[in-house]
Every structure is written in C-alpha cells, then in structure tokens.
Amino acid sequence: MAGLKIENVTKTFGDYDALSNVSLDVANGEFVAVLGPSGCGKTTLLRLVAGFEQVNQGTITVGGKEMSNPKLNVPPEQRRVGIVFQNYALWPHMSVSENVGYSLKVAKVDKAERDRRILEALELVDLQGYGDRRPANLSGGQRQRVALARCLVSAPSLVLFDEPLANLDVHLRASMEDEFASFHKRTGTTIIYITHDQAEAMALADRIAVMDKGHLVQFATPRELYEQPATPMVASFIAQxxxxxxxxxxxxxxxxxxxxxxxxxxxxxxxxxxxxxxxxxxxxxxxxxxxxxxxxxxxxxxxxxxxxxxxxxxxxxxxxxxxxxxxxxxxxxxxxxxxxxxxxxxxxxxxxxxx
Ligand SMILES: Nc1ncnc2c1ncn2[C@@H]1O[C@H](COP(=O)(O)OP(=O)(O)OP(=O)(O)O)[C@@H](O)[C@H]1O
Ligand SMILES: [Mg+2]
Structure with a gap:
C-alpha cells in the first residue's frame, strides 16, 4: 500500500490549463473520491498519477518515490498503480482467467505462479469459480469485477477508478458500492475514485476532493463538505x-x-x-x-x-x-x-x- 502526494501540479494541453497548481495529499490506505463538473480535470489527474501523461509543473510521489516531475515520467508499468476505467474493455475472445492473467503472461511470470495469483485476484472480487467463462456470459457487475481483478493481479499499491459504475443500473451500482467498500476494508489499498455520483462519493470516501475548472477547491470529509463548504461553488455543487x-x-x-x-x-x-x-x-x-x-x-x-x-x-x-x-x-x-x-x-x- 502507498500514499500519494500531488504537489503543485499543472498540466496544459496547448495553451489550455487542464490542471492548475493542484496539491493533494492522500494517506496510506485512504479512500479518496474526486468530484467535479464535466471537464474539470478529473481524468487528467488520474492519467498523470498513472503515468500516461507528463506534468508541466509540480511533482507526484507514490509510496515515497517521486514518479513525475517536468523532467521525469516513470512509465506506467513501473508505478504499481492500477487503473479501472468506466468501460472495462475486457477481451471477448479470452476467458475470465486469461483476461485477469494477461499482464502476468506479458511479464513472463511462470504458469504456476500466474494461476495462483489469478485465483487470488478472483477471490478478492468474489468471482472464484468463474475463471473459465467468457465475458459475454457475465453480468455487467461481474464484468466490472473482472476488470477490478485484472487490475489487482499485479498487486498495485494504489488503485485509481475512473467512474467504474457509470454504466451500471441503480441496483447493481448499490451492490458494487458495497463490494468496493468491503474490498477497501479487506485490503487497505489506497484508492482514488472518480465519480459523478455524490451519494456514492459520500458513502464510500474518507475524504472527497472537489475540483472546478482545473483547480482543487476543497479537500475534506463528506460531512465537512456538506456542513462547511469553503466556496459558493462547493456549497451549490454538493447536495444542491x-x-x-x-x-x-x-x-x-x-x-x-x-x-x-x-x-x-x-x-x-x-x-x-x-x-x-x-x-x-x-x-x-x-x-x-x-x-x-x-x-x-x-x-x-x-x-x-x-x-x-x-x-x-x-x-x-x-x-x-x-x-x-x-x-x-x-x-x-x-x-x-x-x-x-x-x-x-x-x-x-x-x-x-x-x-
Ligand atoms: N489530450 C488532450 N488534449 C487536449 N485537451 C484535453 C486532452 N485531455 C483532456 N483535455 C481537456 O482538458 C479538460 C479536462 O478534461 P478531463 O478529461 O480531465 O475532464 P473530466 O473532469 O474527467 O471530465 P468528465 O467528467 O466529463 O469525464 C477538458 O477541457 C478536456 O477537453
Ligand atoms: Mg473524465
């Protein structure tokens, strides 16, 4: 497990500041939700943490190790950061086990070790016994859990979620929320979780980061955001x-x-x-x-x-x-x-x- 420190990070695309001077200090094992209007820079922030984009200014440190600064960009596969996207993009021609173990195969981990870790990851998401199925024969929620297992198999120290439940119906969302909460409790993994759903953020997160137009406006517990919003934007954005x-x-x-x-x-x-x-x-x-x-x-x-x-x-x-x-x-x-x-x-x- 690892903490995450984002210090004074700025990211520009051309002359557009997608992120301006963002600082965020996430404790080891903390569950942090990121909320904000569309286009405010949430996905950009995750992509920087995962190493898919390079910062223009500032630094990103994971587990005490500096991963990003304007002159350094440790490649994604060396960061031990897992990422789960909204459209979980499983390979349809592979079984669940093959999907989950793919990155280990690429990394030439031997078969016995691979099988052990695939089983362990499937157990973590409560899908033991589903290894031989094809993604087409799973429910939406089960597919999302396969995507989570695929991310967990490489034992990430930090897991990033970009709206993982956005495609699911209300009931499935609720049960997946429970799954995420219990997964977090069981493993103590540090989690950064982007969502559009405030109730979801309030229910899951230790702290919520509210972003607006590339700025971090407030970083506080759900209760504090509700009771003591720091700006008019946070006041009206949280719970209307x-x-x-x-x-x-x-x-x-x-x-x-x-x-x-x-x-x-x-x-x-x-x-x-x-x-x-x-x-x-x-x-x-x-x-x-x-x-x-x-x-x-x-x-x-x-x-x-x-x-x-x-x-x-x-x-x-x-x-x-x-x-x-x-x-x-x-x-x-x-x-x-x-x-x-x-x-x-x-x-x-x-x-x-x-x-
Ligand atoms: N590769 C890119 N090139 C140019 N502009 C980009 C690029 N990626 C993102 N942007 C811009 O940066 C801003 C932030 O985008 P980002 O995807 O981080 O928003 P978001 O908060 O995730 O929004 P949403 O809630 O809609 O997913 C947007 O205005 C977007 O158009
Ligand atoms: Mg986004």
Missing part, C-alpha cells in the same frame, strides 16, 4: 445547497454569527475565528428551512414535486429571483401559485465567498 447574499451583523463566540438574510435575522454557523462582518454569502440547506407562523419570510410556490412521503417545494421569496427549495412532509401540501411563510433555522457563512 442554496447560496444567498447576506450580511454578517455580529460574530459571536464558538463559531456562531448573527446574519441578515432574505430580510430576516438568524444565527448561522461560521468558521471559528471568522473576523469579518458585512457582506457575505451563506449556504442554506433544504433541512434548514422550516414552515413558520405569521412573521416568517413570505414565499410563493413555483413548483411542488411529489417525492413519496412528502414533496419538494420550489419557491421564491418576495422580489428575489433566486429559487429556494425545501421539503414538506405529507399530509401537508402546497400548490403552484400558493404563498406560504418559512423561517431559516440555520445555515453556514461561506468563508471564501469571493473565489
């Missing part, structure tokens, strides 16, 4: 946080601030040591919005979406243009065009509102 302009009126002790938002005063959480009063941006979650009596904020309902057991209400306050949303439990209902009153019970003062 609502970002509103606000005024910080006073900074209290123990990480609380009195703010004015949507014309009302409320006590929000803020970073301890937050010294700034005045204009700010805040993140409000659906769960922070509660129905209120007559002195609440008046909102008019734009849309009510039934969600089973309750509805998600989309509404706007007064003259605002920006929508807010909250959940309304059955049997209460609100129809489009109705007005109602809400209170904002809590929220978070975004520390880096200007980035």
């Amino acid at each position: 946080g609502m970002v509103f302009p606000a005024k910080v009126l006073t900074v209290e002790e123990n990480g609380q601030c009195k703010v004015e938002v949507l014309g009302q005063e409320a006590v929000f959480r803020c970073r301890p040591g937050q010294g700034v009063t005045g204009d700010a941006k805040v993140c409000i979650r659906a769960a922070d919005i509660i129905p209120a009596a007559k002195d609440g904020i008046e909102v008019s309902v734009k849309r009510s979406i039934y969600r089973g057991g309750g509805s998600r209400i989309e509404a706007v306050a007064g003259n605002e243009t920006q929508e807010l949303h909250f959940d309304l439990a059955d049997p209460k209902r609100l129809a489009e065009g109705e007005t109602t009153r809400i209170a904002i019970a809590s929220g978070w003062v975004i520390p880096e509102a200007n980035v």
Whole structure:
C-alpha cells in the first residue's frame, strides 16, 4: 500500500490549463473520491498519477518515490498503480482467467505462479469459480469485477477508478458500492475514485476532493463538505445547497454569527475565528428551512414535486429571483401559485465567498 502526494501540479494541453497548481495529499490506505463538473480535470489527474501523461509543473510521489516531475515520467508499468476505467474493455475472445492473467503472461511470470495469483485476484472480487467463462456470459457487475481483478493481479499499491459504475443500473451500482467498500476494508489499498455520483462519493470516501475548472477547491470529509463548504461553488455543487447574499451583523463566540438574510435575522454557523462582518454569502440547506407562523419570510410556490412521503417545494421569496427549495412532509401540501411563510433555522457563512 502507498500514499500519494500531488504537489503543485499543472498540466496544459496547448495553451489550455487542464490542471492548475493542484496539491493533494492522500494517506496510506485512504479512500479518496474526486468530484467535479464535466471537464474539470478529473481524468487528467488520474492519467498523470498513472503515468500516461507528463506534468508541466509540480511533482507526484507514490509510496515515497517521486514518479513525475517536468523532467521525469516513470512509465506506467513501473508505478504499481492500477487503473479501472468506466468501460472495462475486457477481451471477448479470452476467458475470465486469461483476461485477469494477461499482464502476468506479458511479464513472463511462470504458469504456476500466474494461476495462483489469478485465483487470488478472483477471490478478492468474489468471482472464484468463474475463471473459465467468457465475458459475454457475465453480468455487467461481474464484468466490472473482472476488470477490478485484472487490475489487482499485479498487486498495485494504489488503485485509481475512473467512474467504474457509470454504466451500471441503480441496483447493481448499490451492490458494487458495497463490494468496493468491503474490498477497501479487506485490503487497505489506497484508492482514488472518480465519480459523478455524490451519494456514492459520500458513502464510500474518507475524504472527497472537489475540483472546478482545473483547480482543487476543497479537500475534506463528506460531512465537512456538506456542513462547511469553503466556496459558493462547493456549497451549490454538493447536495444542491442554496447560496444567498447576506450580511454578517455580529460574530459571536464558538463559531456562531448573527446574519441578515432574505430580510430576516438568524444565527448561522461560521468558521471559528471568522473576523469579518458585512457582506457575505451563506449556504442554506433544504433541512434548514422550516414552515413558520405569521412573521416568517413570505414565499410563493413555483413548483411542488411529489417525492413519496412528502414533496419538494420550489419557491421564491418576495422580489428575489433566486429559487429556494425545501421539503414538506405529507399530509401537508402546497400548490403552484400558493404563498406560504418559512423561517431559516440555520445555515453556514461561506468563508471564501469571493473565489
Ligand atoms: N489530450 C488532450 N488534449 C487536449 N485537451 C484535453 C486532452 N485531455 C483532456 N483535455 C481537456 O482538458 C479538460 C479536462 O478534461 P478531463 O478529461 O480531465 O475532464 P473530466 O473532469 O474527467 O471530465 P468528465 O467528467 O466529463 O469525464 C477538458 O477541457 C478536456 O477537453
Ligand atoms: Mg473524465
């Protein structure tokens, strides 16, 4: 197993910065998810770590050994880094065992040793007994596990996943998620896992790296990202946080601030040591919005979406243009065009509102 240290890495394609000054320190055995909008540089980051691309600036160190800098690019096969892509591309004419053992055959590992390691890899992904099948006779999830076994057979110290579940249906995704979690628990392999699925990232990862336009914006635990987003981008990207302009009126002790938002005063959480009063941006979650009596904020309902057991209400306050949303439990209902009153019970003062 090995940790991964990415320091000040920049990657340009022509004059386009696909990655700008990215630093990421992943501990030995950690499970890190990478989240971010399409085109933000996630795959590029993995390709650099695997050695398929060379960095323009910065360094990449795996297990204490420097693998990449502008003058050095240790070839992929010498990095002990395994990679599993979204389209797992198994060879259709080979059996499962042949697929898994192919890299060992190329490396001229002798037959007995090869067979032993193939069996071991198939056991790790719970596919013992499937060695003689062809990929065509496997389910999507089983094929994905063969791809994982093929990566594990060379005993990588670090495994990179690029959206490995994107092609699978919802049920299969859930059971594969369990497989990945138990694989990680069993082996303690360091894992970097790219996904578009936030719930998946939250469920699996020790820490999540959020990227935007080639920059690393925040690297924190799932809970911290949700409760204390560092920027408006993270606030709105993670779990559809609502970002509103606000005024910080006073900074209290123990990480609380009195703010004015949507014309009302409320006590929000803020970073301890937050010294700034005045204009700010805040993140409000659906769960922070509660129905209120007559002195609440008046909102008019734009849309009510039934969600089973309750509805998600989309509404706007007064003259605002920006929508807010909250959940309304059955049997209460609100129809489009109705007005109602809400209170904002809590929220978070975004520390880096200007980035
Ligand atoms: N070989 C290349 N040559 C030129 N531009 C590239 C190359 N590879 C990637 N890019 C550009 O770099 C940016 C980042 O691409 P990347 O594939 O890393 O995004 P991503 O975050 O993985 O996106 P997605 O979620 O859609 O997979 C994109 O704008 C892409 O067009
Ligand atoms: Mg990608």
